[in-house]
Amino acid sequence: MATKKSKKSDDAPDSERPVKKSSDKKKTSDSKKSTGDKPTKAAGGGGKSGQPKTPIVDDGPEEELRLGPLGNKVMTIAGGIGVVGTGAAVGLGAMEGQWAHFFHSYLVAFFWVLTIGLGALWFVTLQHLTRSEWSPVVRRIAEVLGANIPLLAVMALVVVGPLLMGNHDLYKWADPAEVKHSLLLQKKSPYLNTTFFAARFVFYFGVWFIFSRLFLKRSVEQDSTGKPELTNNLWAVSAPGMILFALTVTFCSIDFVMSLAPEWFSTMFGVYVFAGCVVSFYSTMGLIVLWLQKNGRLSKSITVHHRHDIGKMMFAFVVFWAYIAFSQFMLIWYADIPEETVWFKPRLGEWLPVSAALLFLHFVVPFLGLLSKHVKRHRFGLGFWAVWLLVIHYVDLYWLIMPNFSPGKVPFSLMDICAWVGLAGLFLASSARTAMNLNLRPTRDPRLDKSLAFENI
């Protein structure tokens, strides 16, 4: 152990945790005594079926576990904004008569909410897969965000529907005239055709729906029955789930975004979009945690230690994003093959300021900003960088999608903002609707004790 001591230091870090004070702790130990220490064992060696079936009693701190009237409020406001925003975007698109611009704006906004939802689904899968002990108190938030898959599927219909009806404003591989002139598109047509595209869309969202539904349903079921087998069951489900998730996210990003430039390809594209999923999801979860706590929900069970971990993951995936983005760029830059560099040509031409902004505002600045542990543990610091990353994640998607529509100039307009705010509002309202009738954290998860007592330093 380290040996430097100072008389000045006080008990400040202790007082950060009002939860773990002696009275609560005593309750825990008492209840453990009465059940013969079984809860801990069940939590520790969850894998075996012969484990004791004693329901784990939630003896966590007393606090508001439900959204209550707040849920209705969020649903009304966010839903209103969502309907107005989406309507305004459609209206502006109709007024302009430029449906191609509208579809691209919409795709950016749609991918912004989709990546958050998929990030949430990934998070839940990962926590079950690793049997994580720190995260049960924040897992329900991710389960709720991930349960938006039906809404996201409906949103995707705005992209898939017109495509099936013969519109090719977004995807030029759907245009027979274009395909006729391009040998490459003819060769790719067994994959890039509208029927198969629609079939894949159904498959992706089907897989996500099944898993997100399963994770939320079983977790909620455990709140009432307290069966530890449910946790073990989800652990088993999460392994194939993770494999399917990796494949579906990769191919979904290839289909919806990469095929906007159908002659171009990058084997890193799926991972790039995945990095964005994780960054935006952790930022969203951080913001939701801060907002819930400000409104007196989960104010005791989620501590500075959990928020610190969320901040760490934001930081880690900012670096991961930069690593992937740079790897993709450097390989193409170094090889300098025209069919690969063509994608970067507009992005390093008229779009160069946006590319430079991504380098600095999606990596350098947040890297330095999130480096310190004091920032991650500070409410305002965490919230500030969460908002920052969510905004720059939008810019990132805009940079992926828009140059395909307008290589010559950045066509940022009111319509983009309307679509973004609109879909975000709908996403939030749908999340609030799901969360309204649920506890905001699991109450009888076998690893809840450890999560409540989690300490980082």
Place this chain on the structure above:
Amino acid sequence: MSEKKQTKPASKEAPLYGLLAEYEKPKQLLAAAKKVRDAGFEQWDTYTPFPVHGIDPAMGIKPTILPWLVLGAGLTGATTALVLQWWTNAHDYAWIVSGKPFWSLPANIPVTFELTVLFSAITTLVGMLMLNKLPHPSSPLDFSERFARVTDDRFFVVIEARDPKFDEGDTKALLESTGAVAVEAVPEDTKTEGRMPSVLVYAIVILTCAAIVPFALSAYAREAKNRSPRIHIVPDMDNQQKFKSQRENDFFADNRAMREPVAGTVARGLLRTDEHLYEGKAGGTWARTFPPAIKADAATMQRGRTAFGINCVPCHGPTGQGNGLVNKRATELAEGTWVPPTNVTQPHLAKQPVGQLYGSIKNGIRNMPGYGHQMSSEDIWATVMYLRALQRGQNATLEDVPAAQRAGMK
């Protein structure tokens, strides 16, 4: 542990190392640690079977400076990598790689990233060990039977006797007041030798010597001369199963590794069917006009002047009169075989068809080598155009000067 006695039989008079207090629960240990901290002790520590949350503030341990060391190491690593790559590739031995600029930042990022991580990781590990004063092979506490349970289910506070505030009676009373299960006096270690075990010493000496060997061999190899063939450490990398250009290959009937292109193949840009443009001929005789692709304008003239300056001036001189620097030097050295270059402005050359001038430049004439392999057809035609201008200038009469300027010429 500053001074330790050499091997001696254990005696009851061994000096006191410190006082050991035992606790059953982490919570009791935390409370005790706070008391000891508040009493102002400096030389003391706590020992637990597992990390106990909150022990750092309870003991009054300052936040570690390790993150700052790691930050410094990371920045040092990044700087080292960038300076290394700039120095080797852009400054000391500038070398074009893959047609990129000498100092090409994107290509330098992977090395920069790796060195940043390497320096940070090593500093984290070594810094953690050093700040914790590890490794710590022996302690007087190892001889306390009570202390053995620290690896199992007991928690301990040890206050060392060398602390200035230490007083056997008072300190013992303090520890007892913290609710310790037991307080025990631990004597100094009189059994362990105060020096490193000789096995370790030998191992370190041998490893150090062994570590020098590769460097010594490298240094020797730099100076020594040897007639035997080089040693192939990775033979299949040095002798690869492939045929290089211009080598023999028994596989093919003509025994050549390089293959001829398929008959009738024309490389991109080499289909030269335009006889006028590429050969300077029209219907088998020298063309008297410039090909249509060559425009008679200022741009072509400028291009011709540039090409003439690069290719012709060294021998023929700036005005084409055959008095270039090469000729001057050769004449000065009185080279017997030197044939002076032609004055290209002579009247009979001014009457030659442009196609013939083109042919002379492209294919060479008498002692002059052909320039077709190093000048494009367009450049040769531009040179011919500039040559025509020189010829006109050198054979001009007063009538060629605009009427307004003739007065000044006389």
